[in-house]
Amino acid sequence: MLALDAKHGTARLLSRRRWTPKLLSFRLARDPSFRFVPGQFARLGLRKPNGSPVWRAYSIASAPWDDHLEFYSIIVPGGQFTPLLDSLEPGDEIMIERTAYGFLTTSRFADGRDLWLLATGTGLAPFLSILQDEDTWRRFERLVLVHGVRESAELAYWEEIDALRCHPLWADVGERLAYQPVLSRDRSAGALAGRIPALLDDGTLEAHVGLRISPEHSRLMVCGSPDMVRDTHRALIAKGCRLSRLAAPAQIAVENGW
Ligand SMILES: Cc1cc2nc3c(=O)[nH]c(=O)nc-3n(C[C@H](O)[C@H](O)[C@H](O)COP(=O)(O)OP(=O)(O)OC[C@H]3O[C@@H](n4cnc5c(N)ncnc54)[C@H](O)[C@@H]3O)c2cc1C
Missing domain, CATH: 3.40.50.80 (Nucleotide-binding domain of ferredoxin-NADP reductase (FNR) module)
Structure with missing residues:
Protein backbone atom coordinates (compact mmCIF):
# COMPACT_ATOMS: atom_id res chain seq x y z
CA MET A 1 0.00 0.00 0.00
CA LEU A 2 1.45 3.36 -0.99
CA ALA A 3 1.02 6.01 1.69
CA LEU A 4 -1.17 8.99 0.87
CA ASP A 5 -1.33 10.14 4.48
CA ALA A 6 -1.71 8.54 7.92
CA LYS A 7 -5.31 7.48 7.24
CA HIS A 8 -5.27 6.64 3.52
CA GLY A 9 -3.16 4.59 1.14
CA THR A 10 -3.47 3.21 -2.37
CA ALA A 11 -3.78 -0.40 -3.51
CA ARG A 12 -3.15 -1.88 -6.95
CA LEU A 13 -6.00 -3.49 -8.87
CA LEU A 14 -4.90 -7.09 -9.49
CA SER A 15 -7.83 -8.50 -11.45
CA ARG A 16 -11.51 -8.14 -12.30
CA ARG A 17 -14.21 -10.68 -12.96
CA ARG A 18 -17.46 -9.74 -14.64
CA TRP A 19 -20.59 -11.69 -13.73
CA THR A 20 -23.14 -9.66 -15.70
CA PRO A 21 -22.92 -6.24 -17.40
CA LYS A 22 -23.80 -4.67 -14.01
CA LEU A 23 -21.98 -6.96 -11.57
CA LEU A 24 -18.26 -7.40 -11.17
CA SER A 25 -15.75 -8.62 -8.62
CA PHE A 26 -12.29 -7.17 -8.26
CA ARG A 27 -9.16 -7.89 -6.28
CA LEU A 28 -6.76 -5.40 -4.76
CA ALA A 29 -3.26 -6.08 -3.50
CA ARG A 30 -3.47 -6.13 0.30
CA ASP A 31 -1.03 -4.37 2.52
CA PRO A 32 -0.04 -6.78 5.33
CA SER A 33 -0.92 -4.07 7.85
CA PHE A 34 -4.56 -3.95 6.68
CA ARG A 35 -6.53 -6.05 9.18
CA PHE A 36 -10.22 -6.87 9.22
CA VAL A 37 -12.72 -9.17 10.82
CA PRO A 38 -14.89 -11.18 8.36
CA GLY A 39 -18.08 -9.18 7.77
CA GLN A 40 -16.40 -5.77 7.90
CA PHE A 41 -16.13 -3.25 5.08
CA ALA A 42 -13.36 -1.12 3.61
CA ARG A 43 -13.64 2.43 2.34
CA LEU A 44 -12.37 2.76 -1.24
CA GLY A 45 -11.68 5.99 -3.10
CA LEU A 46 -11.33 7.05 -6.73
CA ARG A 47 -10.71 10.42 -8.34
CA LYS A 48 -13.26 12.03 -10.59
CA PRO A 49 -12.03 13.57 -13.88
CA ASN A 50 -11.83 16.95 -12.08
CA GLY A 51 -9.47 15.40 -9.50
CA SER A 52 -11.83 15.44 -6.52
CA PRO A 53 -12.05 12.17 -4.57
CA VAL A 54 -15.18 10.04 -4.16
CA TRP A 55 -15.23 7.44 -1.38
CA ARG A 56 -17.56 4.46 -1.00
CA ALA A 57 -17.98 1.62 1.50
CA TYR A 58 -17.27 -1.89 0.20
CA SER A 59 -17.77 -5.12 2.13
CA ILE A 60 -14.74 -7.39 1.99
CA ALA A 61 -15.57 -10.71 0.32
CA SER A 62 -12.21 -12.45 0.74
CA ALA A 63 -10.76 -14.51 3.57
CA PRO A 64 -8.89 -12.86 6.44
CA TRP A 65 -5.70 -14.74 5.49
CA ASP A 66 -5.76 -13.95 1.74
CA ASP A 67 -2.96 -11.71 0.50
CA HIS A 68 -5.49 -9.83 -1.63
CA LEU A 69 -8.76 -8.08 -0.83
CA GLU A 70 -11.76 -9.09 -2.93
CA PHE A 71 -14.88 -7.00 -3.45
CA TYR A 72 -18.17 -7.66 -5.23
CA SER A 73 -19.72 -4.59 -6.83
CA ILE A 74 -22.75 -3.41 -8.65
CA ILE A 75 -22.26 -0.86 -11.43
CA VAL A 76 -24.83 1.93 -11.02
CA PRO A 77 -25.33 3.83 -14.30
CA GLY A 78 -24.90 7.51 -13.45
CA GLY A 79 -23.40 6.71 -10.03
CA GLN A 80 -20.42 8.76 -8.88
CA PHE A 81 -18.13 5.85 -7.98
CA THR A 82 -19.02 2.71 -9.88
CA PRO A 83 -18.69 4.00 -13.50
CA LEU A 84 -15.14 5.09 -12.53
CA LEU A 85 -14.56 1.65 -11.01
CA ASP A 86 -15.86 0.00 -14.18
CA SER A 87 -13.28 1.84 -16.29
CA LEU A 88 -10.24 0.64 -14.30
CA GLU A 89 -7.75 -1.89 -15.62
CA PRO A 90 -5.42 -4.23 -13.71
CA GLY A 91 -2.42 -2.24 -12.55
CA ASP A 92 -4.47 0.88 -11.78
CA GLU A 93 -4.47 2.24 -8.22
CA ILE A 94 -7.46 2.62 -5.89
CA MET A 95 -7.35 4.68 -2.70
CA ILE A 96 -8.18 2.79 0.49
CA GLU A 97 -8.57 3.79 4.11
CA ARG A 98 -6.19 1.88 6.35
CA THR A 99 -8.93 0.83 8.76
CA ALA A 100 -11.78 -1.65 8.26
CA TYR A 101 -15.19 -0.77 9.68
CA GLY A 102 -18.48 -2.34 10.64
CA PHE A 103 -20.25 -4.57 13.13
CA LEU A 104 -21.76 -7.24 10.86
CA THR A 105 -19.54 -9.84 12.51
C1 LIG B 1 -21.59 -0.58 4.80
C2 LIG B 1 -21.72 -0.59 3.29
C3 LIG B 1 -21.17 -1.63 2.55
C4 LIG B 1 -21.31 -1.65 1.16
N1 LIG B 1 -20.79 -2.70 0.47
C5 LIG B 1 -20.98 -2.76 -0.88
C6 LIG B 1 -20.50 -3.88 -1.63
O1 LIG B 1 -19.88 -4.81 -1.09
N2 LIG B 1 -20.74 -3.88 -2.97
C7 LIG B 1 -21.41 -2.86 -3.60
O2 LIG B 1 -21.61 -2.92 -4.82
N3 LIG B 1 -21.85 -1.79 -2.91
C8 LIG B 1 -21.64 -1.72 -1.58
N4 LIG B 1 -22.09 -0.62 -0.89
C9 LIG B 1 -22.65 0.50 -1.66
C10 LIG B 1 -21.49 1.34 -2.21
O3 LIG B 1 -20.89 2.06 -1.13
C11 LIG B 1 -21.96 2.34 -3.30
O4 LIG B 1 -23.13 2.98 -2.90
C12 LIG B 1 -22.22 1.65 -4.61
O5 LIG B 1 -21.04 1.03 -5.05
C13 LIG B 1 -22.67 2.64 -5.69
O6 LIG B 1 -21.81 3.76 -5.73
P1 LIG B 1 -22.09 4.94 -6.77
O7 LIG B 1 -21.36 6.17 -6.32
O8 LIG B 1 -21.81 4.48 -8.16
O9 LIG B 1 -23.64 5.21 -6.64
P2 LIG B 1 -24.35 5.87 -5.37
O10 LIG B 1 -24.63 7.30 -5.68
O11 LIG B 1 -23.60 5.55 -4.12
O12 LIG B 1 -25.71 5.05 -5.36
C14 LIG B 1 -26.76 5.39 -6.27
C15 LIG B 1 -27.91 4.44 -6.07
O13 LIG B 1 -27.54 3.14 -6.51
C16 LIG B 1 -28.20 2.17 -5.74
N5 LIG B 1 -27.17 1.28 -5.13
C17 LIG B 1 -26.06 1.64 -4.46
N6 LIG B 1 -25.36 0.55 -4.08
C18 LIG B 1 -26.05 -0.51 -4.52
C19 LIG B 1 -25.84 -1.91 -4.44
N7 LIG B 1 -24.75 -2.43 -3.83
N8 LIG B 1 -26.74 -2.73 -5.01
C20 LIG B 1 -27.85 -2.23 -5.63
N9 LIG B 1 -28.09 -0.90 -5.74
C21 LIG B 1 -27.21 -0.06 -5.20
C22 LIG B 1 -29.01 2.91 -4.69
O14 LIG B 1 -30.33 3.06 -5.15
C23 LIG B 1 -28.34 4.24 -4.61
O15 LIG B 1 -29.20 5.25 -4.18
C24 LIG B 1 -21.97 -0.59 0.50
C25 LIG B 1 -22.50 0.48 1.24
C26 LIG B 1 -22.40 0.47 2.62
C27 LIG B 1 -22.99 1.62 3.39
Whole structure:
Protein backbone atom coordinates (compact mmCIF):
# COMPACT_ATOMS: atom_id res chain seq x y z
CA MET A 1 0.00 0.00 0.00
CA LEU A 2 1.45 3.36 -0.99
CA ALA A 3 1.02 6.01 1.69
CA LEU A 4 -1.17 8.99 0.87
CA ASP A 5 -1.33 10.14 4.48
CA ALA A 6 -1.71 8.54 7.92
CA LYS A 7 -5.31 7.48 7.24
CA HIS A 8 -5.27 6.64 3.52
CA GLY A 9 -3.16 4.59 1.14
CA THR A 10 -3.47 3.21 -2.37
CA ALA A 11 -3.78 -0.40 -3.51
CA ARG A 12 -3.15 -1.88 -6.95
CA LEU A 13 -6.00 -3.49 -8.87
CA LEU A 14 -4.90 -7.09 -9.49
CA SER A 15 -7.83 -8.50 -11.45
CA ARG A 16 -11.51 -8.14 -12.30
CA ARG A 17 -14.21 -10.68 -12.96
CA ARG A 18 -17.46 -9.74 -14.64
CA TRP A 19 -20.59 -11.69 -13.73
CA THR A 20 -23.14 -9.66 -15.70
CA PRO A 21 -22.92 -6.24 -17.40
CA LYS A 22 -23.80 -4.67 -14.01
CA LEU A 23 -21.98 -6.96 -11.57
CA LEU A 24 -18.26 -7.40 -11.17
CA SER A 25 -15.75 -8.62 -8.62
CA PHE A 26 -12.29 -7.17 -8.26
CA ARG A 27 -9.16 -7.89 -6.28
CA LEU A 28 -6.76 -5.40 -4.76
CA ALA A 29 -3.26 -6.08 -3.50
CA ARG A 30 -3.47 -6.13 0.30
CA ASP A 31 -1.03 -4.37 2.52
CA PRO A 32 -0.04 -6.78 5.33
CA SER A 33 -0.92 -4.07 7.85
CA PHE A 34 -4.56 -3.95 6.68
CA ARG A 35 -6.53 -6.05 9.18
CA PHE A 36 -10.22 -6.87 9.22
CA VAL A 37 -12.72 -9.17 10.82
CA PRO A 38 -14.89 -11.18 8.36
CA GLY A 39 -18.08 -9.18 7.77
CA GLN A 40 -16.40 -5.77 7.90
CA PHE A 41 -16.13 -3.25 5.08
CA ALA A 42 -13.36 -1.12 3.61
CA ARG A 43 -13.64 2.43 2.34
CA LEU A 44 -12.37 2.76 -1.24
CA GLY A 45 -11.68 5.99 -3.10
CA LEU A 46 -11.33 7.05 -6.73
CA ARG A 47 -10.71 10.42 -8.34
CA LYS A 48 -13.26 12.03 -10.59
CA PRO A 49 -12.03 13.57 -13.88
CA ASN A 50 -11.83 16.95 -12.08
CA GLY A 51 -9.47 15.40 -9.50
CA SER A 52 -11.83 15.44 -6.52
CA PRO A 53 -12.05 12.17 -4.57
CA VAL A 54 -15.18 10.04 -4.16
CA TRP A 55 -15.23 7.44 -1.38
CA ARG A 56 -17.56 4.46 -1.00
CA ALA A 57 -17.98 1.62 1.50
CA TYR A 58 -17.27 -1.89 0.20
CA SER A 59 -17.77 -5.12 2.13
CA ILE A 60 -14.74 -7.39 1.99
CA ALA A 61 -15.57 -10.71 0.32
CA SER A 62 -12.21 -12.45 0.74
CA ALA A 63 -10.76 -14.51 3.57
CA PRO A 64 -8.89 -12.86 6.44
CA TRP A 65 -5.70 -14.74 5.49
CA ASP A 66 -5.76 -13.95 1.74
CA ASP A 67 -2.96 -11.71 0.50
CA HIS A 68 -5.49 -9.83 -1.63
CA LEU A 69 -8.76 -8.08 -0.83
CA GLU A 70 -11.76 -9.09 -2.93
CA PHE A 71 -14.88 -7.00 -3.45
CA TYR A 72 -18.17 -7.66 -5.23
CA SER A 73 -19.72 -4.59 -6.83
CA ILE A 74 -22.75 -3.41 -8.65
CA ILE A 75 -22.26 -0.86 -11.43
CA VAL A 76 -24.83 1.93 -11.02
CA PRO A 77 -25.33 3.83 -14.30
CA GLY A 78 -24.90 7.51 -13.45
CA GLY A 79 -23.40 6.71 -10.03
CA GLN A 80 -20.42 8.76 -8.88
CA PHE A 81 -18.13 5.85 -7.98
CA THR A 82 -19.02 2.71 -9.88
CA PRO A 83 -18.69 4.00 -13.50
CA LEU A 84 -15.14 5.09 -12.53
CA LEU A 85 -14.56 1.65 -11.01
CA ASP A 86 -15.86 0.00 -14.18
CA SER A 87 -13.28 1.84 -16.29
CA LEU A 88 -10.24 0.64 -14.30
CA GLU A 89 -7.75 -1.89 -15.62
CA PRO A 90 -5.42 -4.23 -13.71
CA GLY A 91 -2.42 -2.24 -12.55
CA ASP A 92 -4.47 0.88 -11.78
CA GLU A 93 -4.47 2.24 -8.22
CA ILE A 94 -7.46 2.62 -5.89
CA MET A 95 -7.35 4.68 -2.70
CA ILE A 96 -8.18 2.79 0.49
CA GLU A 97 -8.57 3.79 4.11
CA ARG A 98 -6.19 1.88 6.35
CA THR A 99 -8.93 0.83 8.76
CA ALA A 100 -11.78 -1.65 8.26
CA TYR A 101 -15.19 -0.77 9.68
CA GLY A 102 -18.48 -2.34 10.64
CA PHE A 103 -20.25 -4.57 13.13
CA LEU A 104 -21.76 -7.24 10.86
CA THR A 105 -19.54 -9.84 12.51
CA THR A 106 -20.34 -13.09 14.28
CA SER A 107 -18.85 -11.62 17.48
CA ARG A 108 -22.19 -9.81 17.77
CA PHE A 109 -23.69 -13.06 19.03
CA ALA A 110 -22.88 -14.52 22.41
CA ASP A 111 -23.93 -18.06 21.46
CA GLY A 112 -26.26 -19.90 19.07
CA ARG A 113 -26.63 -23.17 17.18
CA ASP A 114 -27.69 -22.12 13.65
CA LEU A 115 -26.28 -19.19 11.69
CA TRP A 116 -28.57 -17.76 9.00
CA LEU A 117 -26.93 -15.42 6.46
CA LEU A 118 -29.66 -13.58 4.53
CA ALA A 119 -28.50 -11.47 1.58
CA THR A 120 -29.78 -9.77 -1.51
CA GLY A 121 -27.54 -8.71 -4.40
CA THR A 122 -24.08 -7.53 -3.41
CA GLY A 123 -25.12 -7.99 0.24
CA LEU A 124 -23.65 -11.45 -0.33
CA ALA A 125 -20.09 -10.06 -0.03
CA PRO A 126 -19.65 -9.95 3.78
CA PHE A 127 -21.07 -13.47 4.09
CA LEU A 128 -18.50 -14.82 1.62
CA SER A 129 -15.80 -13.64 4.01
CA ILE A 130 -17.62 -14.97 7.07
CA LEU A 131 -17.92 -18.37 5.36
CA GLN A 132 -14.16 -18.44 4.79
CA ASP A 133 -13.51 -18.18 8.51
CA GLU A 134 -12.88 -21.52 10.20
CA ASP A 135 -14.41 -20.20 13.42
CA THR A 136 -17.78 -19.89 11.63
CA TRP A 137 -17.73 -23.57 10.66
CA ARG A 138 -16.67 -24.80 14.10
CA ARG A 139 -18.90 -22.54 16.17
CA PHE A 140 -22.28 -23.18 14.50
CA GLU A 141 -23.88 -26.57 13.83
CA ARG A 142 -25.83 -25.34 10.82
CA LEU A 143 -24.96 -22.58 8.36
CA VAL A 144 -27.69 -21.35 6.02
CA LEU A 145 -26.77 -18.92 3.25
CA VAL A 146 -29.78 -17.40 1.46
CA HIS A 147 -29.06 -15.23 -1.60
CA GLY A 148 -31.90 -13.31 -3.18
CA VAL A 149 -31.50 -11.83 -6.67
CA ARG A 150 -33.77 -11.03 -9.58
CA GLU A 151 -32.48 -13.49 -12.18
CA SER A 152 -30.36 -16.62 -12.04
CA ALA A 153 -27.50 -14.90 -13.95
CA GLU A 154 -27.05 -12.74 -10.82
CA LEU A 155 -26.36 -15.75 -8.58
CA ALA A 156 -22.67 -14.85 -8.45
CA TYR A 157 -20.23 -17.08 -6.57
CA TRP A 158 -22.55 -20.12 -6.47
CA GLU A 159 -19.76 -22.42 -7.61
CA GLU A 160 -17.34 -20.97 -5.04
CA ILE A 161 -19.99 -21.37 -2.34
CA ASP A 162 -20.51 -24.99 -3.36
CA ALA A 163 -16.75 -25.60 -3.23
CA LEU A 164 -16.49 -24.10 0.28
CA ARG A 165 -17.88 -27.33 1.72
CA CYS A 166 -14.70 -29.14 0.61
CA HIS A 167 -12.22 -26.64 2.04
CA PRO A 168 -9.47 -28.65 3.77
CA LEU A 169 -9.75 -26.59 6.98
CA TRP A 170 -13.37 -27.63 7.62
CA ALA A 171 -14.19 -30.39 5.09
CA ASP A 172 -15.06 -32.68 8.04
CA VAL A 173 -18.04 -30.41 8.78
CA GLY A 174 -18.65 -29.22 5.20
CA GLU A 175 -22.18 -30.63 5.17
CA ARG A 176 -23.18 -27.98 7.74
CA LEU A 177 -23.70 -25.43 4.96
CA ALA A 178 -27.03 -25.10 3.16
CA TYR A 179 -27.15 -22.67 0.22
CA GLN A 180 -30.57 -21.41 -0.82
CA PRO A 181 -30.93 -19.15 -3.88
CA VAL A 182 -34.08 -17.03 -4.17
CA LEU A 183 -35.18 -15.52 -7.49
CA SER A 184 -37.71 -12.69 -7.66
CA ARG A 185 -38.12 -12.49 -11.46
CA ASP A 186 -36.94 -15.83 -12.77
CA ARG A 187 -37.45 -19.53 -12.18
CA SER A 188 -34.71 -22.12 -11.77
CA ALA A 189 -34.49 -25.63 -10.35
CA GLY A 190 -33.51 -25.53 -6.67
CA ALA A 191 -34.23 -21.82 -6.28
CA LEU A 192 -37.20 -20.47 -4.35
CA ALA A 193 -39.36 -17.91 -6.13
CA GLY A 194 -40.21 -14.62 -4.44
CA ARG A 195 -38.61 -12.36 -1.84
CA ILE A 196 -36.86 -13.30 1.38
CA PRO A 197 -39.19 -11.41 3.79
CA ALA A 198 -42.32 -13.00 2.27
CA LEU A 199 -40.69 -16.45 2.28
CA LEU A 200 -39.97 -15.94 5.98
CA ASP A 201 -43.49 -14.70 6.71
CA ASP A 202 -45.23 -17.74 5.21
CA GLY A 203 -42.69 -20.30 6.48
CA THR A 204 -41.61 -21.40 2.99
CA LEU A 205 -37.92 -20.68 3.55
CA GLU A 206 -37.69 -22.63 6.81
CA ALA A 207 -39.68 -25.55 5.33
CA HIS A 208 -37.45 -25.66 2.25
CA VAL A 209 -34.21 -25.54 4.24
CA GLY A 210 -35.61 -27.94 6.84
CA LEU A 211 -34.73 -25.74 9.81
CA ARG A 212 -36.96 -23.67 12.10
CA ILE A 213 -36.00 -20.15 13.15
CA SER A 214 -36.20 -19.75 16.91
CA PRO A 215 -34.82 -17.20 19.39
CA GLU A 216 -33.14 -20.03 21.26
CA HIS A 217 -31.18 -21.59 18.39
CA SER A 218 -31.01 -19.08 15.52
CA ARG A 219 -28.57 -16.25 14.93
CA LEU A 220 -29.37 -14.22 11.83
CA MET A 221 -27.32 -11.75 9.79
CA VAL A 222 -29.06 -9.63 7.17
CA CYS A 223 -27.42 -7.56 4.41
CA GLY A 224 -28.98 -6.17 1.26
CA SER A 225 -31.17 -3.37 -0.01
CA PRO A 226 -32.57 -1.10 2.72
CA ASP A 227 -36.11 -2.33 1.91
CA MET A 228 -35.09 -5.97 2.22
CA VAL A 229 -33.21 -5.32 5.48
CA ARG A 230 -36.21 -3.50 6.97
CA ASP A 231 -38.75 -6.13 5.89
CA THR A 232 -36.56 -9.08 6.87
CA HIS A 233 -35.91 -7.52 10.26
CA ARG A 234 -39.66 -7.14 10.74
CA ALA A 235 -40.29 -10.78 9.69
CA LEU A 236 -37.68 -12.01 12.18
CA ILE A 237 -39.10 -9.91 15.01
CA ALA A 238 -42.44 -11.62 14.31
CA LYS A 239 -40.64 -14.92 15.01
CA GLY A 240 -39.56 -13.67 18.43
CA CYS A 241 -36.01 -12.60 17.51
CA ARG A 242 -34.45 -9.27 18.53
CA LEU A 243 -31.70 -7.02 17.24
CA SER A 244 -28.38 -7.88 18.88
CA ARG A 245 -26.60 -5.01 20.62
CA LEU A 246 -23.19 -4.93 22.25
CA ALA A 247 -24.76 -4.34 25.65
CA ALA A 248 -27.56 -6.85 25.04
CA PRO A 249 -26.59 -9.71 22.67
CA ALA A 250 -29.62 -11.20 20.89
CA GLN A 251 -30.38 -12.93 17.57
CA ILE A 252 -30.23 -10.42 14.68
CA ALA A 253 -27.44 -8.33 13.09
CA VAL A 254 -28.23 -6.13 10.08
CA GLU A 255 -26.37 -3.91 7.62
CA ASN A 256 -27.90 -1.84 4.84
CA GLY A 257 -26.14 -2.53 1.51
CA TRP A 258 -26.14 1.21 0.73
C1 LIG B 1 -21.59 -0.58 4.80
C2 LIG B 1 -21.72 -0.59 3.29
C3 LIG B 1 -21.17 -1.63 2.55
C4 LIG B 1 -21.31 -1.65 1.16
N1 LIG B 1 -20.79 -2.70 0.47
C5 LIG B 1 -20.98 -2.76 -0.88
C6 LIG B 1 -20.50 -3.88 -1.63
O1 LIG B 1 -19.88 -4.81 -1.09
N2 LIG B 1 -20.74 -3.88 -2.97
C7 LIG B 1 -21.41 -2.86 -3.60
O2 LIG B 1 -21.61 -2.92 -4.82
N3 LIG B 1 -21.85 -1.79 -2.91
C8 LIG B 1 -21.64 -1.72 -1.58
N4 LIG B 1 -22.09 -0.62 -0.89
C9 LIG B 1 -22.65 0.50 -1.66
C10 LIG B 1 -21.49 1.34 -2.21
O3 LIG B 1 -20.89 2.06 -1.13
C11 LIG B 1 -21.96 2.34 -3.30
O4 LIG B 1 -23.13 2.98 -2.90
C12 LIG B 1 -22.22 1.65 -4.61
O5 LIG B 1 -21.04 1.03 -5.05
C13 LIG B 1 -22.67 2.64 -5.69
O6 LIG B 1 -21.81 3.76 -5.73
P1 LIG B 1 -22.09 4.94 -6.77
O7 LIG B 1 -21.36 6.17 -6.32
O8 LIG B 1 -21.81 4.48 -8.16
O9 LIG B 1 -23.64 5.21 -6.64
P2 LIG B 1 -24.35 5.87 -5.37
O10 LIG B 1 -24.63 7.30 -5.68
O11 LIG B 1 -23.60 5.55 -4.12
O12 LIG B 1 -25.71 5.05 -5.36
C14 LIG B 1 -26.76 5.39 -6.27
C15 LIG B 1 -27.91 4.44 -6.07
O13 LIG B 1 -27.54 3.14 -6.51
C16 LIG B 1 -28.20 2.17 -5.74
N5 LIG B 1 -27.17 1.28 -5.13
C17 LIG B 1 -26.06 1.64 -4.46
N6 LIG B 1 -25.36 0.55 -4.08
C18 LIG B 1 -26.05 -0.51 -4.52
C19 LIG B 1 -25.84 -1.91 -4.44
N7 LIG B 1 -24.75 -2.43 -3.83
N8 LIG B 1 -26.74 -2.73 -5.01
C20 LIG B 1 -27.85 -2.23 -5.63
N9 LIG B 1 -28.09 -0.90 -5.74
C21 LIG B 1 -27.21 -0.06 -5.20
C22 LIG B 1 -29.01 2.91 -4.69
O14 LIG B 1 -30.33 3.06 -5.15
C23 LIG B 1 -28.34 4.24 -4.61
O15 LIG B 1 -29.20 5.25 -4.18
C24 LIG B 1 -21.97 -0.59 0.50
C25 LIG B 1 -22.50 0.48 1.24
C26 LIG B 1 -22.40 0.47 2.62
C27 LIG B 1 -22.99 1.62 3.39
